[in-house]
Amino acid sequence: MLRKLTVFAVLFISIALMYACSKNEDEIVPEEKAITFSVPSNFPAPVYNFEHNKLSNAGFSLGKKLFYDARLSADKSVSCGSCHQQFAAFANLDHKVSHGVNNCQGKRNAPSLFNLAWQKAFFWDGGVKNIETSPLNAITDACEMGTDIVTIITTLKNTEPYPEMFKKAFGSTEINSQLILKSITQFMGVLVSGNSKYDKVMRKEDGILFTSDEQAGYTLFKQKCSSCHAEPLFTDFSYRSNGLDLISTDEGRSHITGVQTDFGKFRVPSLRNIEYTSPYMHDGRFYSLDEVLEHYNSGVKAAENLDAELKSGIQLNSLEKSQIKAFLKTLTDNEFIKNTLYSES
Incomplete structure (x- = not known):
């Protein structure tokens, strides 16, 4: 009888291991898959590297829960x-500007959230200099x-399962502002988008090549756009006026610096995943890439x-616009957008 039970136990464990190994990587929950911060080989070194915010499965899971919790x-x-x-791509689809509590509408478009570890400043005007403190703007606005x-x-201290989640992440049920911000940063900082077709072509992976239109684009x-949207992050992180209005209704960067020459200037956004991050510009005035390209062609x-x-x-003529659009779509990272590790659950 004991022998039969032993054989059954071995068989059960073997089947369980086979099942675990057969699961699609994107289906594995954070508790099962080691959370890592990966730097794509064609990227420069990041600005933020988790040196003083040790990345862990528990910290990432806590940060993700906080990110998606409307009770806050x-x-x-x-x-x-x-x-x-x-x-x-963690932007706000079809909303020109952010929508907050009591159906309040902000004045700027919600920017996409990815590759934040490479940024030295945040928001359209660069008003925050540290990724860990960046959530405070949204919290208090x-x-x-x-x-x-x-x-x-106070809410988190009295809401299960947060005390236990903080204990798993940081070794104590204590909940304070620093730990809240560090955990959210663990989630946001891991949001790395670097596996688009463009990236695979640049890394010469699996013989992947641009089509003739993509290559022309x-x-x-590189001739017309790269001075602002520099590879491989597709932004130089500078602040510029791109001539949307003769006189901007939004002071832009000058709100932070107090310098008149910064009036109407906004951070150059990354073009990665631009196929899915409409509407475009700091005020979300353009809903299509065609409108954006025509602005630069005739509307500045x-x-x-x-x-x-x-x-x-x-x-830009019609053919050139079509070719540039074809190239821009190679910056879409579907693996990032569809990765269930980042999804609300």
């Missing part, structure tokens, strides 16, 4: 994930989450601080 907002209707949707960190701490892009206004690169616009 003033009226319990809005989470970070409300304005940063994974299917839109009256038109976003409309609350404060002290209220959130890439050549045009002679604003006071217009970037020198755009004094004559960027002349």
Whole structure:
């Protein structure tokens, strides 16, 4: 009898191991899959490297739960994930500007969230210099989450399973602002998008090549766009005026610096995943890439601080627009957008 039970136990364990090994990697929950911060081989070194915020499965899971928890907002209707949707590369699909508590509308488009570890400053105006403190803006803004960190701490202390999750992540049931921000950073910092077709071509993976239109678009892009949208992150992180209006209704970067020459300037956004991050520009005024390209072709206004690169616009004919669009779509990282590790669960 004992022999039969032993054989059955061995068989059961073998089947369980076979099942675990057969699961699709994207189906493995954070507790089963080691969370890592991976730097694509064609990327430069990141600015943030988790040296003082040790990455762990428990910390990542806690950060993800906080990111998607609407109970942290003033009226319990809005989470970070409300304005940063994974299917839109963590931008806000079809919303020109952010929508917060009490159906309040902000004044700027919610930016996409990926490759944040390479950024030195955050938001359209660069008003925050540290990824760990960046969530505070959304938490305290009256038109976003409309609350404060002290209220959130009280809520978490009295909400299961948070005390136990903090203990698993940081070794204590203590909940404070630093640990809240560090855990959210563990989630946001791991959001690395670097596996698009463009990346695979650059890394010469599996013989993947651009089509003739994509290659022509890439050549045009390097000639006409790369001075601002520098490879491989497709932004130089500078602040520029691209002539959307003769006089901007949003002060932009000058709100932070107090310098008149920064008036109407905004951070150059990454073009990665741009196929899914509409609407475009700091105020979400354009809903299609065609509108964006036509703006640069014929719509640039002679604003006071217009970037020198755009004094004559960027002349593009119909074929060139089509080719540039074909290239831009190679920057879509479907594996990132569909990775269930980042999804609300």
